[in-house]
Amino acid sequence: MVRIFSIIVSALLILSLAGCAWLNRQADETEGWDVTQLYNAGAREMRSGNYQRAIEYYEKLETRYPFGRYAMQAQLDIAYAHYKNDEPEAAIVAADRFIKQHPQNPFVDYAYYLKGIVNYNRSVGFLDRFIPTDPSQRDPGSALDAFNDFSVLVQRFPDSRYAEDARQRMLYLRNNLAKNEIHVARYYMRRGAYIAAAGRANHVIERFQRTSAVEEALEILVAAYKALGEQELAATAERVLTLNREAGRFIEDTPPPDQIGLTQRVWDYLRLDEN
Structure with a gap:
């Protein structure tokens, strides 16, 4: 009797597992799809x-068809999709994977551009999208990256279609990184740390x-040297500041670059739509 019961339980378990496998196959609508259907x-x-x-x-495309143009394009699109899905870390990991492979x-210039x-x-947080803020006061870590x-x-791809936009963004970032240093210097001035300022x-x-x-850096330098009693150094800094002002050598803030549409796919490169 016990043996019969065990056989029945085993049979039911096998049927259950088979049913689950059948359901899983049914749930995967992509089973049997070719690479173009998946892409x-x-x-x-x-x-x-x-x-x-x-x-x-x-x-799924990468898993089933790991070689060829479609797999390569899928890797780039995964990186872009993570970016658009507000998953910056995953986007960078995906872009780095493409660069490494x-x-x-x-x-590969696109992967570097996307990382940038x-x-x-x-x-840029949620409020920054609606309330104007000074980006130079944020943590400079991401700006440096x-x-x-x-x-x-x-440097590697000076003729890339993305190079000119990257250069404009570098100018803007460099200006903000410099202004971040100014914020720190002014903080030191308020604290009386004139040497650090x-x-x-x-x-x-x-x-x-x-x-x-x-x-602004020259202005701080003049004030810091005066506070330290370094009158000669203060006078030199002030003279440089005055000469450059009179000559009109100081430049205005670098405006943020236009938010050009980031290329979602590189169809014109890979010509996937011609297959």
Whole structure:
């Protein structure tokens, strides 16, 4: 009797597992799809703004068809979809994976550009989208990362279609990084740390020439030297400040670059739509 009961339980368990497997196969609508069907489904979800769903299609494509143009394009689209889905870390990981796997690929410039765009925007919070803020007062970490990403792009791929936009963003970032140093210098001045303030001001003058922050740096330098009793150094800094003002050498703030539409796909490169 016990043996019969065990056989019945085993049979029911097998049937249950088989039923689950059948249901799983039924639930996967993509079973049997070819590479173009998977890619087109992902592209369709991307255009509709369903980025998580698009990622799922692209990941299935990579798993089933890991070689060829579609797999390569899927990797780039996954990075972009994570970016659009407010997942900056995942976007950077995906872009880095493409760069590592395809360092000589003619489209690797796009991956560097995307990394720069992600870091460029990642410190912008919800309120920043509606309330004007001074980006130079934010943590400069992401700005430095973006600057470095764009720098690699323009150095390695000076003729890239993304290079000019990257250069404009680098100018804007450099100006904000300089102004961040000014904020720190003014903080030191308020705290009475005049040597530290003078050090920050000199750093701006030496490392961030041709930015709007240089004029403020000289002003801080004059005030810091006077507070330290270094009248000769203060007079020298003030003379440099006056001469440059009279000559009109100080420049205005670098305006933020236009938010050009980031290329969602590189169809014109890969010509996937001609297959």
